[in-house]
Amino acid sequence: MAADPSTSTTAAPAFASDANSTESWSARVRSLTRLGRHREALALLRDGDPYPPPHALALPAAVISCTALSLPSGVAQIQALGYKRGLLPSSDAYLLSALLSSHSRLGHLRRAHQLLDEMPLASTPPTTLRTAFNSLISGCAMHALPAACFAIFRRMRAAGAPFDAVTLMTLVPAAPHTAVPQLHALAGKTGLAAETTVANCLISVYARRGAGLARQVFDEMPVASRDLVSWNAVISAHAQNGLAVDTLDLYGRMRGHDGVGVEPDAVTLVGVLSSCAHLGARSVGRGVERYMQERLPGFRANLQLCNSLINFHARCGSLPQAQQLFNEMPRRSIVSWTALIAGYGMHGHGDVAVNLFQTMVSEGIRPDNVAMVGLLSACSHAGLYDEGRKYFSAMESAYNLRPTLEHYTCMVDLLGRAGRLEEARELISSMPMPADGAVWGALLGACKIHKNVEMGEEAFEHVIKLEPTNAGYYVLMANIYTDTGQLDGVVRIRAMMRERGLKKEPGCSYIEHKGRVHLFMADDHSHPQAKRIYELVIKLEQMVKEKTDGTAGTEGGRAVEGHSQKASGPLIGFHSEKLAVAFGMLNTDDSEIVVIKNLRVCGDCHTFLKTVSAIANRAFLVRDASRFHRFEGGACSCKDYW
């Protein structure tokens, strides 16, 4: 074995004055292995003085180094040496475990089993048995052989070998989800569930199927036994399952009293930033960014963390910051590109998104399904009909990607909003898989824009079969009837909703001011400044009415939120975004007012905000459920296409 010249030179001085006993020689091998300098470790073992022969302490390290370098013949040599010196089949637990793990990692599971079979079960100490079985189980887990893991575990118990936290930590992630509660119960019975590592493992595995059980395990842990990994696991569990508010709540607790002695790391922040991005929680996210700059100086080298930050900025209205971060990254992944592409898409800059995508491809990055969703939705938001169609068909022909339901949803949205409703419906019938609620919902949304009752009814029929409890679709259909003057239809839909006990999701908007979040619901009077806010909205309504008199039309949407039975009343709607914007106007001078909203902006509010941006000479950036609208000088960045 030749030493790697680039690293062996650095190794020499450290050991130059070392004694020549076999122990210190072995210690040198072990330490090189631990440092990941595997070639040097093996070179030392091989080229060192063969007499006296290497101490037993060097052998497990040598096995690890051979494994890391994928050298099965080296492993075999060491194993032979182990037999020759009587360390095997069972007297040196460390060598045994290292060999079992090595054979399993290298995919030689039969050899691993043989080694286990040779062990004299009766005369081997239980702790040695335990590590031996654990090693083999973990090897099988690494090769995604869950059945083998459990077969060995049964054998382990039959042999009377005790299992421990490591056993459970290896089995739990390998187990089919239905078996996890049984392992959990076993952990409880044996007291192993109290081990932090076992609990952490249960949290992360439960998290794959919702946050509920993960949270329960976390909550049941004694506060003092929660370590950084516990917090990261529970925070990620909520972030991954879309529970952004709970994620931030947990983060707050971690930073406060409950997390004493635990400092967030990059993993924590990845989950937190993702939730900030979803919520539009700008001040929390900026706090995270400051924390990174102050406490994690090397964060730019952390791809995942940078990607999360790009996504955060892009989705929270700071495209320039997202772009700058992207430019400064030493290394980028497809995730970095996708976050930026989707960000430009959300802001209506479809052309930029398409250019970025082209650059990405020209740099040799092959698009994946997620990148295509970002690109197609960017085309959709910008009305780039031809590009959207081109890239959709390129998925299969150029990139060997099979379109998923999400891609079809984007395309139905793109075609439908472009007014090509028939084409959109044809696309649905050509799909190789059954359409889901989102696909039909996209068609329904397009029918709302183009006031097409017949096709809307067809889409509605499908969508409520697939998602009978999603109130948003009923509201959409009702709005189509409202817009086309079919009030009997509106009544019918309302009756359906009542019968089914469905309530439309309340609209809410929020704005951050001086580090605090000000949340507004439709027709909400709870804000301390409510009186002034309403006075301003009413005054602006009046001004807007005068300015747009006769030209505003009845741009639908008044049934979207709030008390829409007043739809026939005066043209005053206290939708949440109007309240939030008014609050911003009252409390700031000339900066851009940023509002985050949970539902789509309705046509009335859209007209209102455009006009007010001109009257008051202010810029408003509103993120609604699907994209950004930037209102300035009487126009919106969506060019009224949304």
Place this chain on the structure above:
DNA sequence: GTAGGGTTAG
């Protein structure tokens, strides 16, 4: 000295 837990984009 051996076996080993948490991570992003739509």
